[in-house]
Amino acid sequence: xxxxxxxxxxxxxxxxxxxxxxxxxxxxxxxxxxxxxxxxxxxxxxxxxxxxxxxxxxxxxxxxxxxxxxxxxxxxxxxxxxxxxxxxxxxxxxxxxxxxxxxxxxxxxxxxxxxxxxxxxxxxxxxxxxxxxxxxxxxxxxxxxxxxxxxxxxxxxxxxxxxxxxxxxxxxxxxxxxxxxxxxxxxxxxxxxxxxxxxxxxxxxxxxxxxxxxxxxxxxxxxxxxxxxxxxxxxxxxxxxxxxxxxxxxxxxxxxxxxxxxxxxxxxxxxxxxxxxxxxxxxxxxxxxxxxxxxxxxxxxxxxxxxxxxxxxxxxxxxxxxxxxxxxxxxxxxxxxxxxxxxxxxxxxxxxxxxxxxxx
Amino acid sequence: xxxxxxxxxxxxxxxxxxxxxxxxxxxxxxxxxxxxxxxxxxxxxxxxxxxxxxxxxxxxxxxxxxxxxxxxxxxxxxxxxxxxxxxxxxxxxxxxxxxxxxxxxxxxxxxxxxxxxxxxxxxxxxxxxxxxxxxxxxxxxxxxxxxxxxxxxxxxxxxxxxxxxxxxxxxxxxxxxxxxxxxxxxxxxxxxxxxxxxxxxxxxxxxxxxxxxxxxxxxxxxxxxxxxxxxxxxxxxxxxxxxxxxxxxxxxxxxxxxxxxxxxxxxxxxxxxxxxxxxxxxxxxxxxxxxxxxxxxxxxxxxxxxxxxxxxxxxxxxxxxxxxxxxxxxxxxxxxxxxxxxxxxxxxxxxxxxxxxxxxxxxxxxxxxxxxxxxxxxxxxxxxxxxxxxxxx
Numbered sequence: 001x002x003x004x005x006x007x008x009x010x011x012x013x014x015x016x017x018x019x020x021x022x023x024x025x026x027x028x029x030x031x032x033x034x035x036x037x038x039x040x041x042x043x044x045x046x047x048x049x050x051x052x053x054x055x056x057x058x059x060x061x062x063x064x065x066x067x068x069x070x071x072x073x074x075x076x077x078x079x080x081x082x083x084x085x086x087x088x089x090x091x092x093x094x095x096x097x098x099x100x101x102x103x104x105x106x107x108x109x110x111x112x113x114x115x116x117x118x119x120x121x122x123x124x125x126x127x128x129x130x131x132x133x134x135x136x137x138x139x140x141x142x143x144x145x146x147x148x149x150x151x152x153x154x155x156x157x158x159x160x161x162x163x164x165x166x167x168x169x170x171x172x173x174x175x176x177x178x179x180x181x182x183x184x185x186x187x188x189x190x191x192x193x194x195x196x197x198x199x200x201x202x203x204x205x206x207x208x209x210x211x212x213x214x215x216x217x218x219x220x221x222x223x224x225x226x227x228x229x230x231x232x233x234x235x236x237x238x239x240x241x242x243x244x245x246x247x248x249x250x251x252x253x254x255x256x257x258x259x260x261x262x263x264x265x266x267x268x269x270x271x272x273x274x275x276x277x278x279x280x281x282x283x284x285x286x287x288x289x290x291x292x293x294x295x296x297x298x299x300x301x302x303x304x305x306x307x308x309x310x311x312x313x314x315x316x317x318x319x320x321x322x323x324x325x326x327x328x329x330x331x332x333x334x335x336x337x338x339x340x341x342x343x344x345x346x347x348x349x350x351x352x353x354x355x356x357x358x359x360x
Numbered sequence: 361x362x363x364x365x366x367x368x369x370x371x372x373x374x375x376x377x378x379x380x381x382x383x384x385x386x387x388x389x390x391x392x393x394x395x396x397x398x399x400x401x402x403x404x405x406x407x408x409x410x411x412x413x414x415x416x417x418x419x420x421x422x423x424x425x426x427x428x429x430x431x432x433x434x435x436x437x438x439x440x441x442x443x444x445x446x447x448x449x450x451x452x453x454x455x456x457x458x459x460x461x462x463x464x465x466x467x468x469x470x471x472x473x474x475x476x477x478x479x480x481x482x483x484x485x486x487x488x489x490x491x492x493x494x495x496x497x498x499x500x501x502x503x504x505x506x507x508x509x510x511x512x513x514x515x516x517x518x519x520x521x522x523x524x525x526x527x528x529x530x531x532x533x534x535x536x537x538x539x540x541x542x543x544x545x546x547x548x549x550x551x552x553x554x555x556x557x558x559x560x561x562x563x564x565x566x567x568x569x570x571x572x573x574x575x576x577x578x579x580x581x582x583x584x585x586x587x588x589x590x591x592x593x594x595x596x597x598x599x600x601x602x603x604x605x606x607x608x609x610x611x612x613x614x615x616x617x618x619x620x621x622x623x624x625x626x627x628x629x630x631x632x633x634x635x636x637x638x639x640x641x642x643x644x645x646x647x648x649x650x651x652x653x654x655x656x657x658x659x660x661x662x663x664x665x666x667x668x669x670x671x672x673x674x675x676x677x678x679x680x681x682x683x684x685x686x687x688x689x690x691x692x693x694x695x696x697x698x699x700x701x702x703x704x705x706x707x708x709x710x711x712x713x714x715x716x717x718x719x720x721x722x723x724x725x726x727x728x729x730x731x732x733x734x735x736x737x738x739x740x741x742x743x744x745x746x747x748x749x750x751x752x753x
Contacts, residue, residue: 055546081546084577086573087569087572087573087576089566089569089572089573091535091565091566091569092535092538092566092569092570092572092573093535093569093573094535095532095534095535095536095538095539095566095570096535096536096538096539096542096570096573097539098535098536098539099478099524099535099536099537099538099539099540099541099542099543100539100540100542100543100546101539102524102536102539102540102543103476103524103539103540103543103544103553104543104547105542105543105546105547122529122532123532123535123536126528126529126532127527127529127532127536132730132731132732132733133512133730133731134509134512134513134517134525135509135512135513135517135519135525135730136509136510136511136512136513136729136730137729137730137733137753138508138509138519138520139519139524139525140733140734142733171731171740172731172732174732194734195732195733195734195735196732196733196734196735274738312745313745
């Protein structure tokens with residue numbers, strides 16, 4: 001992938017076609033650069049077109065084209081009925097979205113950021129997540145709650161929290177956390193087609209990042225399965241597990257470490273709940289070392305859960321050292337740039353942790 | 361008159377050897393009763409409405425008997441639940457509806473099965489009027505596999521087609537109800553959603569958020585506040601700066617209705633449904649009603665109100681007695697008929713109670729099922745790492 005990226009940057013799309021394995025495809029370029037934002041937009045556009053029960057509601061999603069422009073163009077194309085601007089009433093409109101799902105529609109409920117979902121968390125957990133169980137299968141709730149999650153840049157404590165651990169704690173919810181454009185598009189399409197409540201955690205800093213997307217992923221039926229992790233980079237010496245933006249940090253760290261002869265296997269979780277523990281276990285049984293990387297706080301977090309699961313499973317006996325968690329600092333997010341930078345895992349922190357874990 | 365008919369009938373039977381006489385008596389019996397009557401009902405207080413529901417309500421003998429049957433069934437079912445709770449066969453929360461039967465019966469008579477309804481936790485009455493049998497309700501309360509939610513939901517989480525529970529979190533059902541109404545509007549099916557809440561819930565912020573959106577988008581939602589004067593142990597005067605719950609929708613028109621009179625409730629609900637179906641947007645209805653029991657089975661209900669007050673309502677305002685008296689005084693039915701219905705209902709409730717105490721609990725294999733819908737089987741972690749359970753959709 002790195003090679004084709006360099007080729008593309010030097011000589012445009014045609015170079016990618018040649019460098020890619022699909023040399024015989026003459027109709028369209030194999031890969032195309034798509035930002036995460038556009039990938040999400042495509043996913044919603046395609047699903048709105050495919051199923052008329054699907055609709056989007058949230059603050060500024062329609063006429064403003066989305067607070068982060070993720071829903072750009074959708075209101076113009078689909079109109080007031082399918083793309084609905086709501087007043088600033090999270091608890092109210094989240095409940096309305098859940099109710100509409102109970103009565104046969106397939107809503108996408110956007111929270112401008114997941115920090116505001118706390119206003120509505122009762123509707124997500126008690127009205128959406130638990131209902132299929134409480135009704136013993138009589139009442140399904142096919143809804144997607146999506147929006148940016150975790151730290152942005154300089155938005156301070158109340159706007160920077162990561163909710164992966166909070167939502168992933170609850171049975172009845174699926175929690176998805178894409179990293180790149182293929183993740184974003186494929187997982188959002190799966191989430192919309194899923195008959196269950198799905199919390200879809202995006203990342204504001206990733207919206208503008210372009211990634212190469214395969215031709216296959218351009219198809220309107222392309223989906224990425226929920227509940228399956230992806231090995232972004234194979235390696236033999238140590239396993240790095242991450243989700244969302246920090247997958248990129250892990251890959252950067254892996255590139256630096258490779259020069260020193262340390263080959264990291266980087267796993268992109270893609271789904272937090274249900275977590276694909278089997279993929280992590282298989283990797284650990286090969287590499288014997290594990291480092292988890294996340295932006296959220298350490299206590300009771302995603303890394304903590306991975307540690308516990310590894311201990312309870314077959315991979316524990318293959319560990320040559322305890323699992324290392326690399327997390328956000330256990331403080332509310334500060335505003336000043338240097339403080340903020342030092343509140344989140346940086347590439348150097350991952351490199352440091354890998355070497356410590358390997359005892360090199 | 362009746363004895364004479366009985367004598368004639370027996371004589372006819374002996375003469376003809378056939379049961380002709382019986383038919384004669386039966387035919388005469390029906391002709392004695394008024395098939396339909398019109399009653400004066402209390403005028404509703406109006407908010408932002410030029411005109412309200414009619415002040416006279418028609419009642420056919422058939423519908424009257426049906427109302428009686430429905431309300432008496434709910435009454436007896438709730439009293440049976442009280443009994444089972446005191447025997448510790450029903451556990452946890454149990455919020456009884458006796459006293460408020462006219463609300464559920466009147467509303468159901470004004471809407472159709474394809475309309476939608478959602479309420480809070482005092483839900484047994486609505487679960488019944490929306491089509492779930494007494495048997496399935498009691499078995500759910502006792503946590504058996506024959507319960508409507510297979511024993512996994514309990515008192516506050518019973519569901520049926522177009523009935524969305526049964527909701528435990530005070531006020532949360534109101535946005536849900538508006539969402540159901542949104543779906544009706546979206547699908548263009550001319551259906552409405554009846555969204556109920558209590559006087560206690562009426563102070564929840566999410567209700568006002570919902571009022572705003574429902575009015576903004578003209579959702580076909582009938583918001584109904586069942587004001588039974590007490591939110592748990594707090595009287596309305598102690599909880600609300602304004603106890604005019606029918607006005608609390610502000611820009612949404614409202615009516616205040618005598619919730620103890622099933623005909624009043626029916627007429628008001630019909631008025632409200634017509635309002636919504638005409639595309640005029642939501643409407644708020646306050647039903648003034650009363651619960652005989654405390655807030656739940658753990659509340660005797662007499663620390664914040666007097667026994668005299670409860671007794672007064674029972675003797676002067678009981679919804680079932682009021683209907684019965686109306687029908688008797690208009691000669692729409694006989695006391696024997698009501699007694700017969702009572703006997704039938706007693707048997708139905710007793711049989712249901714028998715089932716609810718003898719049906720087995722859901723099997724342990726069912727523990728983890730129904731976490732997700734339409735999914736392949738899922739592994740679920742049990743109490744310890746060696747307990748690996750399975751969840752089937």
